[in-house]
Amino acid sequence: MLSHVRKILVLAAVAFAAVALLQSAPALAGKIAYVDFERAVSQSHEAQAAQKRLQQVYASKLAELQRQQEQLQKAVEDYEQKKLILTDDARGQAEQQLYLQQQTLQQNMMTYQQEMDAQVAEELQKLDAKLRNVSGAIAKERGYDLVVDKAIVVYAGADVVDMTDAVIQAYNSGK
Numbered sequence: 001m002l003s004h005v006r007k008i009l010v011l012a013a014v015a016f017a018a019v020a021l022l023q024s025a026p027a028l029a030g031k032i033a034y035v036d037f038e039r040a041v042s043q044s045h046e047a048q049a050a051q052k053r054l055q056q057v058y059a060s061k062l063a064e065l066q067r068q069q070e071q072l073q074k075a076v077e078d079y080e081q082k083k084l085i086l087t088d089d090a091r092g093q094a095e096q097q098l099y100l101q102q103q104t105l106q107q108n109m110m111t112y113q114q115e116m117d118a119q120v121a122e123e124l125q126k127l128d129a130k131l132r133n134v135s136g137a138i139a140k141e142r143g144y145d146l147v148v149d150k151a152i153v154v155y156a157g158a159d160v161v162d163m164t165d166a167v168i169q170a171y172n173s174g175k
Contacts, residue, residue: 030145033161034153035135040164041127045172050123054116061112068105075101135167 041047079094086094139147147163156162 031143031161032146032148032159033139033142033144033163034148034150034156035131035167036150036162036164037128037131038151040131040168040171041124043168043172044127044131046130047123047127050127054119054123057119058112058116061115065105065109065112068108072098072101072105131167131171134171135163138163138166138170 075098079098083091083094135147142163144161144163150162150164153160
């Protein structure tokens with residue numbers, strides 16, 4: 001009987017604590033906002049300028065890769081026309097040359113892509129850090145207790161503010 005009374009008292013205490021916590025939850029939450037950093041990056045003037053700059057830098061490399069691809073394609077077409085009249089040795093040598101040319105082109109394309117990806121990642125990382133600093137400054141100025149990236153938000157109630165436009169505007173204006 002005594003253990004049954006203890007269980008009831010413990011359950012009552014837990015229920016009381018849960019009700020008290022639920023009643024104080026809005027006060028604990030504070031002001032919350034989110035920023036869509038993906039949109040902020042894409043709409044920032046700096047990102048657009050960086051994209052143009054990278055396209056200019058890699059345009060000549062891309063043109064060179066296209067030239068190599070056209071050369072390989074022409075070499076394959078030439079080989080296809082001549083392969084019936086070539087000796088076995090000449091045919092093997094031509095196929096080996098085409099294989100090496102194709103491998104070189106693939107390696108060059110992979111290198112190009114890796115270089116481009118690294119440059120883009122570096123630019124995005126710098127820009128992301130700057131945008132996060134701007135969002136932090138705006139949050140402090142407006143008295144927000146918490147700002148999160150929209151990418152991790154599952155649900156945002158009516159009291160949660162979208163600061164994305166303010167961040168974009170402040171960043172683009174240089175504030």
